[in-house]
Amino acid sequence: MYAYTDFDRDFLAERNAQFRAQVARRIDGSLTEDEFKPLRLMNGLYLQLHAYMLRVAIPYGTLNAAQMRQLAMIADRWDKGYGHFTTRQNIQYNWPALRDVPDMLDALGEVGMHAIQTSGNTIRNVTADHFASAAAEEVADPRPVAELIRQWSTDHSEFQFLPRKFKVAVTGSDQDRAVTAAHDIGLRLVKREGEIGATVLVGGGLGRTPMIGKVLADFVALDDLLPYLEAVVAVYNLLGRRDNKYKARIKITVHENGIEEIRRLVEAEFAPRKAAFNGADMAILENIRADFAAPDFTDGQGAYPTHYTHDPVFRSFVDTNTVAHRHADYAILTVSLKAHGATPGDATSDQMRTLADIAERFAHDELRISHEQNVILPHMPKRHLRAVFDLLRAEGLGTANIGLASDIIACPGMDYCALATARSIPVAQEIATRFDELKLEHEVGPLKIKISGCINACGHHHVGHIGILGLDRAGVENYQITLGGDGGPDAVIGERAGPGFAYDEVVDAIERLVRAYLEVRDNADETFLETYRRLGAAPFKAALYPEVKANAA
Ligand code: HEM
Numbered sequence: 001m002y003a004y005t006d007f008d009r010d011f012l013a014e015r016n017a018q019f020r021a022q023v024a025r026r027i028d029g030s031l032t033e034d035e036f037k038p039l040r041l042m043n044g045l046y047l048q049l050h051a052y053m054l055r056v057a058i059p060y061g062t063l064n065a066a067q068m069r070q071l072a073m074i075a076d077r078w079d080k081g082y083g084h085f086t087t088r089q090n091i092q093y094n095w096p097a098l099r100d101v102p103d104m105l106d107a108l109g110e111v112g113m114h115a116i117q118t119s120g121n122t123i124r125n126v127t128a129d130h131f132a133s134a135a136a137e138e139v140a141d142p143r144p145v146a147e148l149i150r151q152w153s154t155d156h157s158e159f160q161f162l163p164r165k166f167k168v169a170v171t172g173s174d175q176d177r178a179v180t181a182a183h184d185i186g187l188r189l190v191k192r193e194g195e196i197g198a199t200v201l202v203g204g205g206l207g208r209t210p211m212i213g214k215v216l217a218d219f220v221a222l223d224d225l226l227p228y229l230e231a232v233v234a235v236y237n238l239l240g241r242r243d244n245k246y247k248a249r250i251k252i253t254v255h256e257n258g259i260e261e262i263r264r265l266v267e268a269e270f271a272p273r274k275a276a277f278n279g280a281d282m283a284i285l286e287n288i289r290a291d292f293a294a295p296d297f298t299d300g301q302g303a304y305p306t307h308y309t310h311d312p313v314f315r316s317f318v319d320t321n322t323v324a325h326r327h328a329d330y331a332i333l334t335v336s337l338k339a340h341g342a343t344p345g346d347a348t349s350d351q352m353r354t355l356a357d358i359a360e361r362f363a364h365d366e367l368r369i370s371h372e373q374n375v376i377l378p379h380m381p382k383r384h385l386r387a388v389f390d391l392l393r394a395e396g397l398g399t400a401n402i403g404l405a406s407d408i409i410a411c412p413g414m415d416y417c418a419l420a421t422a423r424s425i426p427v428a429q430e431i432a433t434r435f436d437e438l439k440l441e442h443e444v445g446p447l448k449i450k451i452s453g454c455i456n457a458c459g460h461h462h463v464g465h466i467g468i469l470g471l472d473r474a475g476v477e478n479y480q481i482t483l484g485g486d487g488g489p490d491a492v493i494g495e496r497a498g499p500g501f502a503y504d505e506v507v508d509a510i511e512r513l514v515r516a517y518l519e520v521r522d523n524a525d526e527t528f529l530e531t532y533r534r535l536g537a538a539p540f541k542a543a544l545y546p547e548v549k550a551n552a553a
């Protein structure tokens, strides 16, 4: 993976020293909170309901063991012994004291990490497919491109005050696990006549006006990519609305001006920018690529086939939590951070250390954080899987529920977030606990439930097969349900099912939905989403609102 150069280290040290001085001035009162706010936001420090929150970027979701151990150390030393992994491949610390934050940033710097541009109206952490370089169907590893974009966008002087935040995601696979269509810019690496390039989507986003990204360019060759991106962001920087925060994202700029006009403006902007780049970016990309060379895969599965055949608990874990790796003796293992009843995405420092140890001892020193708030061991030799399963179980990490009803994305909601209108973590916990008690989720199969605690949609509810949005109705929590959303290659925004539910009704409502699916599905292989697409919303609405059905009868 990418290793920091002396330049990177010096840059970070200087930046951290600058922030240390700003924090000191806030503590001694020479800066007011209003004056301090833009300074802290440039370094990922938010002020939330109960405390400061530090958001740290995990570029393209990739970590090595040393970095994961450092995240654990930070959680123990300056927080409450845990961290929260988010849908944008960041980790959030929820309880830092202001005076400690400079030390936390220095500790991150020691392992090549930082919190720059995890907030503010800048280009945010560039995310990527969490199965990068391991997935069998991949066209190209998206991470070198994501790293190139990270280097270009970090502290980019032209783009420090964009109209609004700007999110970029990259995938190298037609499965689109990076949800590129819900990003300001989504890049899909494709091969055309032997050459790798990118399909560029623009104007996707969730929040209060959800939109699916539109194709701005079918194919941009790699050596044109950075100047092309720069042209897109430059056009947005000038054209994006600064008069209204809710209309400031590029999705609105595209919607109001039309994709053809945006394309025309981008193309006009592209030519001079291309000339200025002079090919220097391609030399940098070549060096970055060398850092991402795949490990030497070893052959042989050891006793794995015997364990798989004779141990049903292990078999269920493998069937649910692994997918095919491009090397037959390997698996891609997803470790669930969604033990039934736990807070989705939270990991304790002990769990982080266990994951780091496993990665180092058995799995080529690589870990990934997925936007689904789980941790992935992308290169797991099958011969070690049995031993790893035991280690995971001992640390509460052996839950076999990946892709199932209890593998829920949930934003922090009212438990932490200053913008929340409702709780989301407890709803996720109660749904997961209910499905565990019912012992139904394996029978139900693939089902994505996603929960946001307000209209900002951090929990991706619009692209959940079942989405739950927590609102405030005259001081009372109310949960609106959307159906049929999907964040995959043909992403769609879910449709609202009808009136919302009170907090103590929502878990029952979800159970009714799932039971309705089991009744009407064609066969056990037809997923919830397929059934919804075949039959439409009617049978699900009937299950959600039985009283309406009874009245109509
Ligand atoms: C706790 C502090 C947080 C605050 C104050 C916050 C704030 C916001 C706001 C205001 C938006 C709407 C932006 C818009 O529509 O223009 C948003 C969107 C979003 N946030 Fe958060 N967020 C927080 C935490 C999180 C967490 C923990 C995650 C991941 C679990 C997350 C991921 C996202 C995503 C994926 C979106 C929607 C995508 C888009 O930008 O269109 N945020 N956030």
Ligand code: SF4
Pocket: 411, 412, 413, 414, 417, 418, 419, 420, 421, 452, 453, 454, 455, 456, 457, 458, 459
């Ligand atoms: S969706 Fe709302 S409640 Fe949830 S983290 Fe985002 S801003 Fe906070």
